[in-house]
Amino acid sequence: xxxxxxxxxxxxxxxxxxxxxxxxxxxxxxxxxxxxxxxxxxxxxxxxxxxxxxxxxxxxxxxxxxxxxxxxxxxxxxxxxxxxxxxxxxxxxxxxxxxxxxxxxxxxxxxxxxxxxxxxxxxxxxxxxxxxxxxxxxxxxxxxxxxxxxxxxxxxxxxxxxxxxxxxxxxxxxxxxxxxxxxxxxxxxxxxxxxxxxxxxxxxxxxxxxxxxxxxxxxxxxxxxxxxxxxxxxxxxxxxxxxxxxxxxxxxxxxxxxxxxxxxxxxxxxxxxxxxxxxxxxxxxxxxxxxxxxxxxxxxxxxxxxxxxxxxxxxxxxxxxxxxxxxxxxxxxxxxxxxxxxxxxxxx
Amino acid sequence: xxxxxxxxxxxxxxxxxxxxxxxxxxxxxxxxxxxxxxxxxxxxxxxxxxxxxxxxxxxxxxxxxxxxxxxxxxxxxxxxxxxxxxxxxxxxxxxxxxxxxxxxxxxxxxxxxxxxxxxxxxxxxxxxxxxxxxxxxxxxxxxxxxxxxxxxxxxxxxxxxxxxxxxxxxxxxxxxxxxxxxxxxxxxxxxxxxxxxxxxxxxxxxxxxxxxxxxxxxxxxxxxxxxxxxxxxxxxxxxxxxxxxxxxxxxxxxxxxxxxxxxxxxxxxxxxxxxxxxxxxxxxxxxxxxxxxxxxxxxxxxxxxxxxxxxxxxxxxxxxxxxxxxxxxxxxxxxxxxxxxxxxxxxxxxxx
Numbered sequence: 257x258x259x260x261x262x263x264x265x266x267x268x269x270x271x272x273x274x275x276x277x278x279x280x281x282x283x284x285x286x287x288x289x290x291x292x293x294x295x296x297x298x299x300x301x302x303x304x305x306x307x308x309x310x311x312x313x314x315x316x317x318x319x320x321x322x323x324x325x326x327x328x329x330x331x332x333x334x335x336x337x338x339x340x341x342x343x344x345x346x347x348x349x350x351x352x353x354x355x356x357x358x359x360x361x362x363x364x365x366x367x368x369x370x371x372x373x374x375x376x377x378x379x380x381x382x383x384x385x386x387x388x389x390x391x392x393x394x395x396x397x398x399x400x401x402x403x404x405x406x407x408x409x410x411x412x413x414x415x416x417x418x419x420x421x422x423x424x425x426x427x428x429x430x431x432x433x434x435x436x437x438x439x440x441x442x443x444x445x446x447x448x449x450x451x452x453x454x455x456x457x458x459x460x461x462x463x464x465x466x467x468x469x470x471x472x473x474x475x476x477x478x479x480x481x482x483x484x485x486x487x488x489x490x491x492x493x494x495x496x497x498x499x500x501x502x503x504x505x506x507x508x509x510x511x512x513x514x515x516x517x518x519x520x521x522x523x524x525x526x527x528x529x530x531x532x533x534x535x536x537x538x539x540x541x542x543x544x545x546x547x548x549x550x551x552x553x554x555x556x557x558x559x560x561x562x563x564x565x566x567x568x569x570x571x572x573x574x575x576x577x578x579x580x581x582x583x584x585x586x587x588x589x590x591x592x593x594x595x596x597x598x599x600x601x602x603x604x
Numbered sequence: 605x606x607x608x609x610x611x612x613x614x615x616x617x618x619x620x621x622x623x624x625x626x627x628x629x630x631x632x633x634x635x636x637x638x639x640x641x642x643x644x645x646x647x648x649x650x651x652x653x654x655x656x657x658x659x660x661x662x663x664x665x666x667x668x669x670x671x672x673x674x675x676x677x678x679x680x681x682x683x684x685x686x687x688x689x690x691x692x693x694x695x696x697x698x699x700x701x702x703x704x705x706x707x708x709x710x711x712x713x714x715x716x717x718x719x720x721x722x723x724x725x726x727x728x729x730x731x732x733x734x735x736x737x738x739x740x741x742x743x744x745x746x747x748x749x750x751x752x753x754x755x756x757x758x759x760x761x762x763x764x765x766x767x768x769x770x771x772x773x774x775x776x777x778x779x780x781x782x783x784x785x786x787x788x789x790x791x792x793x794x795x796x797x798x799x800x801x802x803x804x805x806x807x808x809x810x811x812x813x814x815x816x817x818x819x820x821x822x823x824x825x826x827x828x829x830x831x832x833x834x835x836x837x838x839x840x841x842x843x844x845x846x847x848x849x850x851x852x853x854x855x856x857x858x859x860x861x862x863x864x865x866x867x868x869x870x871x872x873x874x875x876x877x878x879x880x881x882x883x884x885x886x887x888x889x890x891x892x893x894x895x896x897x898x899x900x901x902x903x904x905x906x907x908x909x910x911x912x913x914x915x916x917x918x919x920x921x922x923x924x925x926x927x928x929x930x931x932x933x934x935x936x937x938x939x940x941x942x943x944x945x946x947x948x949x950x951x952x953x954x955x956x
Contacts, residue, residue, distance in 0.1 A: 305710075306709045306710055309709065311708075311709055312709060315702070315705040315706075315709070319702055319705075416721060416722075416723060416724075418722075418723035418724075418747075425727070429727065503698070507697060507698060507701065507721070507723075507724035507725075507727075508723050508724060508726065508727065509697065509721050509723045509724035511721065511724075513696075514698075515698070516696065517694070554702070555702075555706070558690070558702065558703065558706040559706055559709065559710065561688070561690075563664065563690070564664060564690075564691065564692050564693045564699075565664070565665070565693055568693060
């Protein structure tokens with residue numbers, strides 16, 4: 257039994273590399289999600305009245321930007337096997353900070369930088385608690401989720417600040433001239449490029465996957481496990497705060513309860529995009545497709561007159577199916593690898 | 605490796621099948637229902653006067669808004685338009701914005717909305733108006749520059765007067781009364797209490813307001829404060845609670861105490877919370893507005909705007925079916941009227 261479990265993973269790696277490159281790229285969970293996205297887009301364009309319009313694209317992208325931004329660091333956090341449940345509360349806290357500073361006469365850039373710094377600090381606190389105190393990220397960030405939300409609501413009470421400079425609230429909603437694409441997509445594209453390089457093309461990114469597969473093995477291979485995890489939490493907090501600035505300006509309203517429950521939407525989209533909740537697996541292109549898939553489905557179903565609870569049921573079913581298909585794929589691969597590695601395994 | 609490729613293909617195929625099912629199901633589900641907003645724009649050549657009016661409450665599955673939408677639907681059926689109701693599952697402004705955007709794309713005639721945030725949905729509503737959609741707010745207003753008309757359920761003077769009238773009727777226009785309010789700094793309640801005091805001095809000189817206590821809109825605190833009031837004022841004849849949480853908690857205390865039927869209780873409450881206490885004789889009568897009438901009036905107002913009979917300007921007049929005539933007041937606001945009184949005779953007509 258011991259030899260079997262020890263040797264099982266190794267042939268799989270070789271098997272992966274024996275496949276042609278195009279096949280390795282095409283037949284993946286990520287490609288399944290991207291294909292599904294493409295299919296939904298085509299079907300919705302053909303069957304849902306008013307879906308295939310530039311306005312749909314603008315509204316859709318404005319809606320999903322918050323999710324898209326936060327999903328970038330969340331992907332990396334979850335690939336290491338951690339999770340950050342405090343991002344929704346951090347969006348709310350960032351919103352309140354921006355609101356209070358603007359009310360006190362500060363400019364948006366100054367208020368935004370302060371909010372991002374607070375976000376990074378909040379992420380640092382999460383990261384240090386998880387690594388230094390050896391606590392599970394789930395427990396720590398459930399705590400900080402309540403804490404950051406509490407501070408946000410405490411600072412502003414039940415009131416809302418709505419006095420934001422018109423040029424800023426218009427800017428975040430404006431389109432790139434001549435296109436139906438909001439300018440905020442440029443910000444997202446820059447961040448996406450940065451995160452993609454970091455995760456897929458640097459030793460740091462290799463370390464992220466290694467940590468997700470086995471923390472001990474990663475440590476013995478020279479990955480600075482704790483530092484990597486802390487950095488990811490800091491990025492998660494900072495990007496959540498950035499998303500909070502966008503959220504505040506888009507709706508022109510700073511409230512303590514802004515973006516309540518957003519963390520679960522982000523995690524759902526990340527899991528739908530093919531990231532394993534157990535860590536070690538996932539890629540950014542899948543996650544971006546996952547977020548867009550949820551956005552496109554909601555938009556198309558709303559236009560088709562489907563009620564919100566039915567939309568929730570459909571996205572829920574989709575999520576469960578994606579998790580099932582992921583684990584079925586893993587099971588099938590493991591089963592196939594086994595007989596090749598050790599014939600007795602097939603009998604058992 | 606062949607079987608591995610099959611797996612990949614199978615997953616893609618399954619995914620494709622799923623997507624097709626989901627989307628085709630949904631669009632099928634949407635089309636046959638005449639009330640679906642999606643089917644409205646398709647009938648572009650609809651006869652003039654067939655106005656499509658969509659209600660967007662704070663959230664769906666809320667009995668209060670189910671009642672207002674019921675009134676709206678009844679009105680739309682009377683004047684022969686197309687009624688639809690959409691809304692988020694939870695009462696958040698960002699979800700409401702997505703729905704407003706969708707309605708803008710669908711080019712509905714009018715949106716009748718109860719705002720989750722007075723500012724956050726503003727730009728989205730203005731984009732809808734730029735696209736030719738009329739916007740009526742009801743129940744919870746936005747900033748005045750983001751809508752054509754606000755249908756106000758009740759004004760402070762009316763709310764204060766109905767409560768004073770009810771308590772005066774129930775205690776025989778003389779004796780000691782007390783007020784069980786929400787929190788000490790609740791803006792609405794404080795304004796009503798001031799007006800109630802003025803009304804008492806002016807029209808009911810034999811009624812003395814001996815105490816005002818604050819239950820903070822918490823059930824247990826309100827319950828305890830009621831007990832305290834009755835102990836410290838043995839001659840108390842009535843309690844007025846201008847908050848739904850307070851009146852329900854006070855009724856619960858009274859219903860099992862020796863004061864049941866002896867100390868009158870009235871104020872602002874909802875029928876579902878108060879039904880039990882009206883039936884067991886603890887409470888004779890309480891007030892609130894009628895959400896069904898509110899939805900009915902809002903739908904008629906939307907219809908008048910779409911048809912161009914009114915623009916929402918102060919002084920505009922329109923007729924709202926069985927509720928008769930209304931005149932638009934200051935700040936483009938229409939007032940539903942005096943609060944509605946609920947008692948044993950009519951409480952079973954309401955479910956909210």
